[in-house]
Amino acid sequence: MTGKFTKEEVIGVVFSKLRPSPNDVFADIGCGSGAVTEFxxxxxxxxxxxxxxxxxxxxERLKRFDNVVLLEMDGKEFLKKYSPDVVFIGGTxxxxxxxxICNARRVVVNAAxxxxxxxxxxxxxxKGIFREIVLVNAAKSYELAGGLAFRSLNPVFVVFGER
Known part of the structure; x- marks a missing residue:
């Protein structure tokens, strides 16, 4: 991956908060590399x-999905025009x-x-929808001198709201 993307460990936490159902419409605002939409x-x-x-x-990442729509527009304009069920806001x-203006059932904002x-x-x-902030700190292993060490990923605040 060359662009900025939400780490898979963080996406797991986001998914657990948004809990989408098969009939939901999902919006990834500030989609960057498309990693969250792909998941x-x-x-x-x-x-x-x-x-x-x-x-x-x-x-490239999202072209294999028939149910994904790519939109080049401002997040505010999107939310004025569309009514998704679950929303992820990745930009600040x-x-x-x-x-x-967001009226989604569940919303997550990721913030560095x-x-x-x-x-x-x-x-x-x-708006009466705040539930919690989860601070996600993760580290990944790497080889070092014949053993394993850990390299920390940047911490991310996952701000969760639900109606």
Missing amino acids: FAPYVRKAYAIDIEISDEAR KGVEEMLE RIEVALSAARKMRE
Whole structure:
């Protein structure tokens, strides 16, 4: 992978919070490399991968799915036009505005910075949907001097809201 992407360990936590059902419409706002959409697509009726500019990596990764729609548009504009059941917001620009208009049953905002996580939690509280923030810290093993050591991944705040 060459672009920015949500690590599979974090996607597992996101999936456990969003708990999609087979009839759900899923939206990945700020889809980046398409890794989150790729994970969710087999479990939902329809998946939208939304970004201002869809990367070549995302296009390649998602072309095998018949139920995935790639949309080059702003997340706020998407949420004004569409009504997904479960939403993942992976970018940080405009998070509060998106949460203000988002009416999904469940929503997760991933944030690398605590300020963004707190801002998302504050907006979710205002809307009465805030449930929790989960801080995901993971490390992966690698070979070192004939043994194994661990390299930490960047921690991620998973901010979860539910109606």
